[in-house]
Amino acid sequence: MVLNRVNSPEDLKALSLEELLQLAEEIRSEIIRVTAQNGGHLASSLGAVELILALHRVFESPRDRLLFDVGHQAYAHKLVTGRKDRFHTLRQEGGLSGFTKVSESEHDAITVGHASTSLAHALGMTIARDLRGESYHVVAVIGDGALTGGMALAALNKIGELGKRMLIVLNDNEMSISENVGALNKYFKELQIRKWVQDAEKLGRQILEHISPKLFGLVDRAKEAAKLLLHQENPFYAWGLRYVGPVDGHDLKGLVHTLEHLKELDGPTLLHVVTQKGKGYKVAEADPIYWHGPPGFNPERPEKVAKGYSWSQAFGDAVTELAHLEPRLFVLTPAMREGSGLVRYSLEHPERYLDVGICEDVAVTTAAGMALRGLKPIVAIYSTFLQRAYDQAIHDVAIENLPVVFAIDRAGIVGADGATHHGVFDIAYLRTVPNFQIAAPKDALELRAMLRKALEVGGPVAIRYPRDNVERAPEGVWPEIEWGRWEVLKEGTEAYILAFGKTLRYALEAAGNDPRVGVVNARFLKPLDKEMLRSLARYKLLTVEDHQGMGGFGSAVLEALNEMGSRPEVRILALPDRFFEHGTIPSLHRQAGIDAEGIRKALREMGLHPAYERA
Amino acid sequence: MVLNRVNSPEDLKALSLEELLQLAEEIRSEIIRVTAQNGGHLASSLGAVELILALHRVFESPRDRLLFDVGHQAYAHKLVTGRKDRFHTLRQEGGLSGFTKVSESEHDAITVGHASTSLAHALGMTIARDLRGESYHVVAVIGDGALTGGMALAALNKIGELGKRMLIVLNDNEMSISENVGALNKYFKELQIRKWVQDAEKLGRQILEHISPKLFGLVDRAKEAAKLLLHQENPFYAWGLRYVGPVDGHDLKGLVHTLEHLKELDGPTLLHVVTQKGKGYKVAEADPIYWHGPPGFNPERPEKVAKGYSWSQAFGDAVTELAHLEPRLFVLTPAMREGSGLVRYSLEHPERYLDVGICEDVAVTTAAGMALRGLKPIVAIYSTFLQRAYDQAIHDVAIENLPVVFAIDRAGIVGADGATHHGVFDIAYLRTVPNFQIAAPKDALELRAMLRKALEVGGPVAIRYPRDNVERAPEGVWPEIEWGRWEVLKEGTEAYILAFGKTLRYALEAAGNDPRVGVVNARFLKPLDKEMLRSLARYKLLTVEDHQGMGGFGSAVLEALNEMGSRPEVRILALPDRFFEHGTIPSLHRQAGIDAEGIRKALREMGLHPAYERA
C-alpha cells in the first residue's frame, strides 16, 4: 500500500507518478470502505481525489493554505494529512468530522459545512498574508454550485478588484469533459498557464489603462479583459480574474503540470477543473444524487437503502397534496430538493416549484415578491441555512407581515453533520422578530394541519421539524387545528412538562404513568398559549427543547410568566451554551440532558422522584 | 406649477415634453425644499428625477410594478404618485417614509431600506405574474453599488437562467457620461433597443443551442452570448441578460424613447443608465458624500452642518489610535466608511482598512479568514446590517471561537430611517450563539476600554452602541475595565434599575435622588455579571433596554435568576413585539415606554412612587 507510506503531504512529493496513481486508487477504496460503514459524502469525495492529490503534490500544506468550500469533498485530503489511522472514525462521535475543521488538523484551513464561504475566507487570508509580509499560497477549491452563491460572487468581485495572488479551483462536476480535448484547445490551455502570457496580459492592461479612463468597474473590466491578448470570451475576465481551463480533473499528471505553472503566476487565477461525481465507483457515477450522502451500505453489493419515512418526506407529501387544493401555493428551495423531500412535489407541480440554487437569501426574498403578487409561497429550508436569510426574513417578509411559510427542516440537533449543521438557534432568532409565528408539530398529521392552517392565517409562519423519521400520515386527511392552542397530552397533579416536536416523546417516556406529572404539547412557540400557561402556573413546570437555552422556548415561558406575575417553579431543559460536535442524535441529546433520562433527573431534582425510588 | 396638475402617474402621459422637463425642475426644487427642512436622501433622489419621470411616463403604475432598490432614491416617485401634499411630512413621525413602503402607497411595489433585494423581489413577481396569467411589467431600479451585493448577483444569475420578461435599470452614478456620446455609439444604442435585433438574437441562440450541448451554465452562456450578433463584450450577456447602454440618465427624451422600445422586448433586459448624484444642485453635485443624507440645511445657502460628535466618530477615533498600539488590528466595513466614522481611520491606516462593498456576509467571513491568519479584525457594521451576516457570524466566527470584534453601530431605535433600520434584534440573535460575548458601553471612554480589552480577551465580541451623539473622550486614554463586571452607578435600598448604553441616562434621570432606587450599568450582556445579579436578587429589579423584549436582555436576566433559583420581582422594559415606524428617537422611546417617564411609571407600578406623590 502506498497509502501506508503517506503520513503527511510531504510524503507525496517523493512518490513517482505511478505510485501517485496507485495512491488515488487506494484512497478511493478507503473512502468507499469507510463511507459504507459510517455513511458520508461519497460521490463528491470520490470526484476530488486526483485534484486533492495534485494540490498536495504541488503546494506545501500546512504552510500553503488549502481551503475546501463546504468541506465535504475533502476525504482524500484527510487521508493524506496524517489522519488515515483515524479515518474509520469519520462522522462518528469523537471521531473525524465530515468536513474540514480548523481544530481537527493544522492542514484544515477553514472550519466549514455551509457553502460559498471559501472565497471570502481566502480574500481575508491573502490580505493577512501580504500585510504580515508572508508569502504562502492560498488555494480555494469551490464547486460550481457553491460558486453561484451570492457571497461567493460578491467575494469574487472584490478578489478581482484587489488582485491579490490566490488560486481558485472551480471544481465543476456538472460539465462533461469530452468536448474539450481537441488539440487546439490543448495548445491554448498550455498558453494560458505560461508566465510570459501573464506578462503580456499585464502590458496589455497597462496600455489600456492609459488610453481608457476608468468606467464603471464591471463593464470596464469586461471590456479591458475582452481586449486582452487571449481574447477569451469568459465571464471571469469581467471579474478581473485570470481564467484557465477547463482541464480534466482526473488527469493527475496534467493537473500537477498545470498547477506547477499556475503557482508561479501573480494575481488571482481561476482554474476550471472538470470532475465527475462518484468517479471510480460505478453506482455513484450512475446516480450521484443518491450517492451524494448515502447512509451505510455494502461496498461489494452497493444498494440503495430505504431510509424510512422522514419528516422531510412527510412535508413533501403534504405540500404535494396541498398544492392541488390551493392553486396559489408555490414551493421554493435553495438547492435542497432531495434533502427537503421535494422530489415528488417538483414532478407533480413543476410550474409551482423553484430551486434558486445555493442562495437562501434569494429564496426568501423571491418568496416575498411572490407573496406581494398574490401567491402563497412556502420556503423549504433547513434551520441552519435559514440563518443565511435572516435579514430577508425580517426586512422583506416580517415588516409587511407577508404570508410566507417557512418549512424549517433539520431543526434541532442533526447528528453526524455536526456543529455547522445543528439547527438550534431558530426559535431565538425568529421569535424576537415581530409578526413571526412559530409552530412545531408532534407528528406528520399535525404537520399537515399546521401547513394548511398556516396558508390561511397569513403573515410569516415558521413550522419547525427535526431530522428524523416519522410515522406516515394518511393521504387526504387534513385535521383541524386550533391555531395557537397547546394540547394537554397527559394530566398531572403536581407538575407539567412543556415540550414540543421531538422532545415530546422524551417527555411522555419520562412521565410514564406517574399521576403527578402531566405533559403538554406546547406546539405553538410564538405566540405562546398564554391562557393555558396561566392555568398551568399553579404547577411546577419543566420546559424541554431541542434548541439553545438562551433565548429559546424556556426563556419565552419565563417571559410570559413574569409578565402575568406568576412565579411557579420553572426548570428549563435545553442545549447548554456551547457548540456540539457530531455524534448520534440520541447521544447528543443525552449529553445535553434533554432526553427522557435528563427529564427524569430534572423531575427528581424538582422533588418528583419516580415511584420506585419513593418506595 | 406643472406638479400641481400631477395627481397620479396617469397625468404624466398628458404632458408635453416641455412640461415634463419643467416638472423635473419643480420636483428638484421640492426635494431640496423638503430635505432642507427634514433631512433626507438628497443626492441620490436628485440623481433619479428624470429616470423616475421617464419610467412613470412609459409604464403604468400601479398595474406595472416599479421597484426601487434600497428605496431612498424614490422621492420623485413619491411626488408623482399622489403623495405631493404629504411630501413635507417626509421622514417625520406619522408622515411619509424615507423609503418605498408597500403599506404607504399602491405605487410602492416593495418595502425596502436595505440594498440588493430588488432583483429577487422582481424574480418572484415575474414568476407570480406569469403563473397567474397576468401581463404587467416588472421594472427594478438598482444602483451600481447595490448590484455588487451578493444576493443581487445571485438573483441576476437566476433571472438570466429563467429568462422571464423584466426590465432591470442599472442606475449607475459612479460612471461619467461624457465619453459615450459619439455618433457610432449612438447608432449601436439605437440598434440595441430594436425588436428585430431581439428576434435575430433569439435565432442565433436557437442555432447555438442546437449545435452546442449544455456546458457549465455560466461559461456556456458567456460563450453563447459572446457569439450573438451584436458581439457585445459585456458581462451581463454572460448572465443571460440583454444589455443596453450606457445611456444618459438625465436625457428625459432619450430615456422615454429607449424605455418605450424596451417595453416591447421579451426576456430580461438590463438598461445601463448613467446618472449624476445630486444632479441640479451644485453643492450636492460637488460633494455627493456629504449630501447623500444631510440633516436639515438652508436651501438658499446650503452649508455643511457640524452634526456633533457621534458614537460612530468615537469608535473611529478609538480604532485609529488603537491601530497604532496594535499592529495586527484591521478594520472592515461593508460600504459604510462615512456612516461608521472610519474616514480618519481609512486615511491613517489605509493598508489595514478594507471596504468590501455592500456585502455584509463577505465582510464577516473575510474577517474570519484574517483572524485565522494572525490578524485582529474589527468588523464595523450597523446592527440592522449584521442581520445579513448572521450565519457567517455563527458558522465562520463563533464555531471556532475566532477573535473577531463586531463594532455594532446604530444599535437600538434609529429614528427617521424607520422599521427597516432599527437595530433592535442583535442581543437576541447573538446571545443565543455560543462563544459570543456582548457588551454595551455607557460613554466613549468605556467604548475605548471595551475595544482595547476585546482585542485581548479573544473570541467573538460584539460591542453595541446607538445612533446618537456622545461626549468626546480624551485621546490617549485607555482606562482598564474589569471584563464581565457590571458597575453600580447609584445605590438603592429597595430596587435596582439594570440598564446599559443609551437607556442608562433614562434610568439615572428616573431614579433621580430617590434613595430607594439604585442604578446599575449592566454593560456586559453576555455573559451577565451573575455575581452581581445574585447580590441584587434581594431587591426589586427593573431592566431597561433599547431592544425587543422577546429574547433580549430582560429575558437573559430572567433566565439567570431562574437558574440561580432566585425569584425577585422583575419588571422588563423593552420594545413591544411590533415594528416601529420612523419618528424621532425620543418619541419612539416614549411610545415604547423605555424612557425616563416609562421607567418612572414602571417604578410606580412596583410600589416605588416618587417622593412628591408619597407626600
Ligand SMILES: [Mg+2]
Ligand atoms: Mg457541483
Ligand SMILES: [Mg+2]
Ligand atoms: Mg452608486
